[in-house]
Amino acid sequence: MATRAERPYHKYPVCHTSGKKRYRTHRDAKNVVVEARFHMRRAARWELPSHRHECRAYACSACGGWHTTSRPPPPPRFFP
Numbered sequence: 001m002a003t004r005a006e007r008p009y010h011k012y013p014v015c016h017t018s019g020k021k022r023y024r025t026h027r028d029a030k031n032v033v034v035e036a037r038f039h040m041r042r043a044a045r046w047e048l049p050s051h052r053h054e055c056r057a058y059a060c061s062a063c064g065g066w067h068t069t070s071r072p073p074p075p076p077r078f079f080p
């Protein structure tokens with residue numbers, strides 16, 4: 001298996017601010033979230049642990065690309 005050093009260039013570059021995998025478009029990032037959801041659902045069905053926890057795609061202001069995160073979105077704020 002090739003290490004990160006041997007293959008510095010992946011299909012998508014990595015964000016040097018967050019260190020996350022960078023996606024060029026919202027659709028690319030969203031596809032990863034959809035795929036992760038599929039993996040999680042399948043893992044749950046067979047009662048297996050899943051290492052895929054991406055649940056949200058967000059735009060990164062540092063690199064101008066898109067990233068995925070496993071953290072749920074912040075709770076909505078209600079104003080009186």
Ligand SMILES: [Zn+2]
Nearest residue numbers: 015060062063
């Ligand atoms: Zn970024």
